[in-house]
Amino acid sequence: xxxxxxxLEANKQQHLDELLExxxxxxxxxxAKFKADVLRTAEFVKDKLIAAGADKVVLEETKGYPxxxxxxxxxxxxxxxLVYGHYDVQPADPYELWHSPPFEPVIKDGNIYxxxxxxxxxxxxxxxxxxxxxxxxxxxxxxxxxxIEGEEEIGSENLETYVKANTAxxxxxxxLISDTSIIANDIxxxxxxxxxxxxxEVEVTGPNRDLHSGxxxxxxxxxxxxxxxxxxxxxxxxxxxxxxxxYDDVEVVSDAERAEMAKAPFSQEEYNKDLDMAEGLGxxxxxxxxxxxxxxxxxxxxxxxxxxxxxAKTVLPSKAYAKISMRLVPNQSSEKITKxxxxxxxxxxxxxVKVKVTNLHGGEAAVTPTDTVAYRAASKAMETTFGKAPIPxxxxxxxxxxxxxxxxxxTKTVLMGFGLDSDAIHSxxxxxxxxxxxxxxxxxxxxxxxFAEMSR
Amino acid sequence: xxxxxxxLEANKQQHLDELLExxxxxxxxxxAKFKADVLRTAEFVKDKLIAAGADKVVLEETKGYPxxxxxxxxxxxxxxxLVYGHYDVQPADPYELWHSPPFEPVIKDGNIYxxxxxxxxxxxxxxxxxxxxxxxxxxxxxxxxxxIEGEEEIGSENLETYVKANTAxxxxxxxLISDTSIIANDIxxxxxxxxxxxxxEVEVTGPNRDLHSGxxxxxxxxxxxxxxxxxxxxxxxxxxxxxxxxYDDVEVVSDAERAEMAKAPFSQEEYNKDLDMAEGLGxxxxxxxxxxxxxxxxxxxxxxxxxxxxxAKTVLPSKAYAKISMRLVPNQSSEKITKxxxxxxxxxxxxxVKVKVTNLHGGEAAVTPTDTVAYRAASKAMETTFGKAPIPxxxxxxxxxxxxxxxxxxTKTVLMGFGLDSDAIHSxxxxxxxxxxxxxxxxxxxxxxxFAEMSR
Numbered sequence: 001x002x003x004x005x006x007x008l009e010a011n012k013q014q015h016l017d018e019l020l021e022x023x024x025x026x027x028x029x030x031x032a033k034f035k036a037d038v039l040r041t042a043e044f045v046k047d048k049l050i051a052a053g054a055d056k057v058v059l060e061e062t063k064g065y066p067x068x069x070x071x072x073x074x075x076x077x078x079x080x081x082l083v084y085g086h087y088d089v090q091p092a093d094p095y096e097l098w099h100s101p102p103f104e105p106v107i108k109d110g111n112i113y114x115x116x117x118x119x120x121x122x123x124x125x126x127x128x129x130x131x132x133x134x135x136x137x138x139x140x141x142x143x144x145x146x147x148i149e150g151e152e153e154i155g156s157e158n159l160e161t162y163v164k165a166n167t168a169x170x171x172x173x174x175x176l177i178s179d180t181s182i183i184a185n186d187i188x189x190x191x192x193x194x195x196x197x198x199x200x201e202v203e204v205t206g207p208n209r210d211l212h213s214g215x216x217x218x219x220x221x222x223x224x225x226x227x228x229x230x231x232x233x234x235x236x237x238x239x240x241x242x243x244x245x246x247y248d249d250v251e252v253v254s255d256a257e258r259a260e261m262a263k264a265p266f267s268q269e270e271y272n273k274d275l276d277m278a279e280g281l282g283x284x285x286x287x288x289x290x291x292x293x294x295x296x297x298x299x300x301x302x303x304x305x306x307x308x309x310x311x312a313k314t315v316l317p318s319k320a321y322a323k324i325s326m327r328l329v330p331n332q333s334s335e336k337i338t339k340x341x342x343x344x345x346x347x348x349x350x351x352x353v354k355v356k357v358t359n360l361h362g363g364e365a366a367v368t369p370t371d372t373v374a375y376r377a378a379s380k381a382m383e384t385t386f387g388k389a390p391i392p393x394x395x396x397x398x399x400x401x402x403x404x405x406x407x408x409x410x411t412k413t414v415l416m417g418f419g420l421d422s423d424a425i426h427s428x429x430x431x432x433x434x435x436x437x438x439x440x441x442x443x444x445x446x447x448x449x450x451f452a453e454m455s456r
Numbered sequence: 457x458x459x460x461x462x463x464l465e466a467n468k469q470q471h472l473d474e475l476l477e478x479x480x481x482x483x484x485x486x487x488a489k490f491k492a493d494v495l496r497t498a499e500f501v502k503d504k505l506i507a508a509g510a511d512k513v514v515l516e517e518t519k520g521y522p523x524x525x526x527x528x529x530x531x532x533x534x535x536x537x538l539v540y541g542h543y544d545v546q547p548a549d550p551y552e553l554w555h556s557p558p559f560e561p562v563i564k565d566g567n568i569y570x571x572x573x574x575x576x577x578x579x580x581x582x583x584x585x586x587x588x589x590x591x592x593x594x595x596x597x598x599x600x601x602x603x604i605e606g607e608e609e610i611g612s613e614n615l616e617t618y619v620k621a622n623t624a625x626x627x628x629x630x631x632l633i634s635d636t637s638i639i640a641n642d643i644x645x646x647x648x649x650x651x652x653x654x655x656x657e658v659e660v661t662g663p664n665r666d667l668h669s670g671x672x673x674x675x676x677x678x679x680x681x682x683x684x685x686x687x688x689x690x691x692x693x694x695x696x697x698x699x700x701x702x703y704d705d706v707e708v709v710s711d712a713e714r715a716e717m718a719k720a721p722f723s724q725e726e727y728n729k730d731l732d733m734a735e736g737l738g739x740x741x742x743x744x745x746x747x748x749x750x751x752x753x754x755x756x757x758x759x760x761x762x763x764x765x766x767x768a769k770t771v772l773p774s775k776a777y778a779k780i781s782m783r784l785v786p787n788q789s790s791e792k793i794t795k796x797x798x799x800x801x802x803x804x805x806x807x808x809v810k811v812k813v814t815n816l817h818g819g820e821a822a823v824t825p826t827d828t829v830a831y832r833a834a835s836k837a838m839e840t841t842f843g844k845a846p847i848p849x850x851x852x853x854x855x856x857x858x859x860x861x862x863x864x865x866x867t868k869t870v871l872m873g874f875g876l877d878s879d880a881i882h883s884x885x886x887x888x889x890x891x892x893x894x895x896x897x898x899x900x901x902x903x904x905x906x907f908a909e910m911s912r
């Protein structure tokens with residue numbers, strides 16, 4: 001391990017430079033105009049895996065973007081770690097709110113500013129570099145397989161088909177993913193629960209064409225007003241989601257578990273201050289950490305309609321649109337919730353408008369166990385490098401593939417992420433700490449060592 | 457008159473070609489990127505007024521776009537007509553809904569398709585051509601002044617300052633405007649009432665930056681949801697506007713007048729069919745023609761916030777925006793209503809968001825008298841060319857400058873427009889009938905003749 005640490009120390013600049021190169025490719029999977037860049041990113045990851053010493057590295061074709069696969073089997077009798085990550089990123093808009101261009105990474109105050117720096121290029125690439133270090137120093141203690149996909153930010157649409165077709169090839173003892181956060185740089189944590197997601201787009205049509213608001217205003221339903229009415233009705237006064245059946249399957253978290261959660265350090269005051277808001281808003285009867293982890297939610301992620309340019313245009317528009325998503329908790333089925341939403345939204349549409357609902361994507365909530373060898377290995381690895389045992393923590397984001405891996409491969413996942421909630425992922429000025437990048441690369445080999453050791 | 461009619465007949469193609477040339481210049485006053493085009497349009501109008509025989513033609517500087525002024529004073533003792541029109545147009549977006557490019561006019565089924573064809577280039581230019589015809593045929597029976605502005609579509613911001621500084625120069629006996637509609641090509645009408653306007657933009661801020669909806673969703677106020685709640689609360693169940701004091705000054709129209717209005721031909725069934733909607737929506741207790749003329753309204757003209765691109769982005773945005781306008785009726789003050797709206801919107805903002813309200817523009821409602829010489833002249837002119845006396849009609853649009861002319865110049869207006877409500881002004885595929893263009897050019901000289909005659 002000493003040799004490996006010296007290697008990592010000696011290659012720090014090189015490891016950073018390669019990540020910056022990766023961050024310069026705008027691999028936005030949601031927007032077709034970046035198609036060539038997304039493919040170029042897959043090639044980049046493939047080349048780096050080969051250079052690091054992986055075998056059988058290929059771009060596995062899917063109906064969408066390819067999965068980068070590679071492996072190193074040192075002994076079939078040893079345990080196998082399947083590393084999952086993604087090389088695609090969220091769209092970068094609104095561009096005007098970035099302090100530096102999203103695809104021209106900048107190092108400032110110890111952070112790498114770029115779209116994808118934390119989610120997930122920076123975290124995924126730690127695994128490539130940690131693997132390289134183990135290979136160059138003859139320190140890989142077990143087998144490893146890499147599955148790096150390019151469609152995570154658009155719902156991993158084709159991954160299940162790929163995994164189903166490759167169950168033998170992907171056989172492993174644990175799935176290891178770094179795509180989550182720790183509580184703070186001095187409070188390590190491991191994510192043990194993730195919310196699911198149901199994401200839809202709605203279109204509301206009033207009159208069949210844009211109208212002059214003076215000539216028609218007052219007599220014709222305005223689809224924006226109607227959409228606002230409908231959206232507004234989706235929450236009740238207690239900020240519960242007002243869709244019949246929505247809470248039917250929600251996992252009830254015991255008072256004991258809630259009491260345990262309440263022990264994690266959290267200050268509502270600092271939270272409000274960080275976000276510059278007078279107060280939070282959420283479901284009555286739950287704390288902020290509970291609202292973002294054990295409770296389902298509904299948010300409008302985007303809305304548009306009518307004239308949105310400079311100045312004033314007196315239009316009564318024909319159409320209004322919104323993107324609406326719900327975060328789900330264990331036991332809720334994204335398919336069932338999607339259907340409930342669709343039916344409800346059509347049902348509450350007033351007669352004077354037409355409504356179209358499109359399902360964009362969905363994924364299931366997951367709870368990962370803490371009583372496995374892999375979890376204990378991850379916990380011990382973090383304790384070694386952070387000097388403090390990590391806290392198991394349920395969080396609000398979604399990595400729908402976790403339940404899929406368990407269902408299709410029968411393999412449990414460990415979510416050993418190194419980001420921070422303040423990394424501004426999915427937002428302008430996304431960043432990832434140099435501390436976190438290097439800490440991840442340092443921690444991963446310990447995970448492999450302990451996992452091999454404990455599996456014996 | 458016979459000679460004049462032959463002249464118009466002989467020059468039909470020329471008159472059309474010139475209008476098409478005018479329509480090719482994208483004079484969008486709301487968007488600064490069209491600045492050079494707006495100025496080019498002013499030059500075009502100036503050149504054509506000179507060519508038609510006007511004197512003292514100049515571009516009068518304002519803080520914004522210039523006013524084109526020109527005149528022909530044949531005898532100071534004769535009455536004077538002040539022709540008002542505007543050379544600027546509404547923005548053309550959404551471009552993708554146009555069947556042909558908005559600034560490449562196309563003649564189809566007897567209509568000229570182009571942005572500004574009806575509002576107001578086509579109608580304004582009828583006056584230039586009618587004036588030319590009277591000049592070339594020695595048939596101008598009284599004095600005429602032209603005041604053609606370039607900021608009508610952005611609230612005529614600088615016109616009042618210009619008019620105030622030029623009261624002597626603009627002195628006249630009537631303001632004649634063609635910027636309104638007739639009921640149908642075989643049912644002529646003259647607009648005798650117009651609604652006022654108060655147009656605002658609102659900005660709602662939740663957290664200080666865009667957030668990941670998984671990490672923060674459920675605990676932080678989403679400004680889109682908040683904006684929808686606030687917009688939704690602006691109407692009550694009877695579709696009355698829910699702003700305290702909003703209806704305080706609304707002119708009460710007598711039952712007799714309402715009964716008179718109800719005599720104008722109108723079919724709700726055809727109206728719904730034309731707009732492809734199951735039913736209309738408006739204030740309880742009023743018919744559609746009443747809702748769009750004698751009652752004030754509130755419409756969202758545009759809304760935007762969050763991710764509005766292709767696909768799914770799980771963002772909880774920092775900001776959401778809307779453009780909201782109210783149509784006002786006589787006695788309501790746009791300034792007062794703007795203030796009421798601002799105060800109310802700030803007051804209903806929940807503690808967890810910040811709200812900013814910006815006043816974009818406003819204008820007063822107007823009722824024009826039917827007992828004046830000018831109105832009778834316009835009525836007789838239309839009766840001559842349509843073969844049927846026009847119906848006086850109050851309509852829903854706004855021409856705020858009508859009240860300003862009365863206030864500053866002490867001059868009444870006649871709204872002798874030739875458009876149709878179905879012209880799709882402010883919408884994609886705006887068009888103006890060739891019938892209407894030529895009928896306007898034909899009718900205007902009769903107005904001058906009867907007005908001079910009746911004024912004696």
